[in-house]
Amino acid sequence: MNKYAPHVYVIPEDRADEQIADGFVLHHRVKTPRIKVMPPAGGWPEVLKTFEVEYISVLRDYPQAHVILLIDFDDRIDERREKFARAIPTDIQARVFVIGPKNTPEELKREMNEGVEAVGTKLASDCDAGTVEYWGHDQLQHNDSERQRLVQTVRPFLF
Numbered sequence: 001m002n003k004y005a006p007h008v009y010v011i012p013e014d015r016a017d018e019q020i021a022d023g024f025v026l027h028h029r030v031k032t033p034r035i036k037v038m039p040p041a042g043g044w045p046e047v048l049k050t051f052e053v054e055y056i057s058v059l060r061d062y063p064q065a066h067v068i069l070l071i072d073f074d075d076r077i078d079e080r081r082e083k084f085a086r087a088i089p090t091d092i093q094a095r096v097f098v099i100g101p102k103n104t105p106e107e108l109k110r111e112m113n114e115g116v117e118a119v120g121t122k123l124a125s126d127c128d129a130g131t132v133e134y135w136g137h138d139q140l141q142h143n144d145s146e147r148q149r150l151v152q153t154v155r156p157f158l159f
Contacts, residue, residue, distance in 0.1 A: 001036055003062045006157040008035045011051060012070045013044050016105035016116050021070055023120025029128045029159045044071040044080065048087055051096075059092040066154060071100040077142050097150045101139045108139040127151050128159045 001007050012018040021037040024030065041047040047069050055067050073080050084098045101108040109116050112134070122134040127150075134140070135147050 001033055004064060006034065006064045006066070006154075008066045008068060008154055008158065009055065009058070010035065010037045010068045010070055011047050011055070012037065012040050013047050013072055013100070014040045014042070014105075016109075017070045017072065017100065019116040020105055020120040020123070021068075023115075023117030023122075024124040025120075026117065027121050027124030027128065030124055031158055034158050044074075047071050048084060052087055056089060056092065059095055066095045067097070068150070069096065069098045071098065072104045073100055073102050073142070075103050077102065095153070097146055097153075099143045099146050099150065102142055103139065108137070111139055112137060127155060 010021045010024075012021050018037060018040045025032055025035055025037060038050075041050045051067065051069055059065050059067060069084060071080065071084075081098060088096045105116050105119075108119060112119055112122075114122065119134070123140075125131075126133055126135050127147075130151070132144075132147075135143065140147075
């Protein structure tokens with residue numbers, strides 16, 4: 001990945017979140033050299049810690065970098081959003097996105113009747129087409145403002 005060109009790092013909470021991200025990357029229109037899915041952090045607190053320890057400096061050193069923090073909200077959306085918002089410095093806030101299922105990827109998978117990678121690919125299709133067929137699902141619609149900001153920011157260089 002060229003660190004001087006626009007690019008995205010995805011920090012998934014766990015293996016299921018990583019599989020969603022992998023499915024997204026597998027979409028035929030995603031420019032794979034522009035996105036890198038990192039290994040699972042091992043829980044949402046570890047996603048936050050990894051971001052604080054490793055990625056704040058990356059974002060400051062590389063102004064074309066973006067970070068997606070892919071977490072399970074475990075039905076604590078407002079509480080988790082607030083914790084993450086407090087940890088994201090203002091100067092890089094526009095390039096950091098916190099998204100994930102309302103509860104867990106497993107519940108999302110069950111409700112959508114799809115494998116987790118397939119869910120990721122369908123979410124990429126929505127981003128590419130500018131639609132919300134899958135992003136509008138009950139387990140994902142709480143991401144709407146973050147999704148809009150994300151699509152507006154990364155779609156020009158990711159698709």
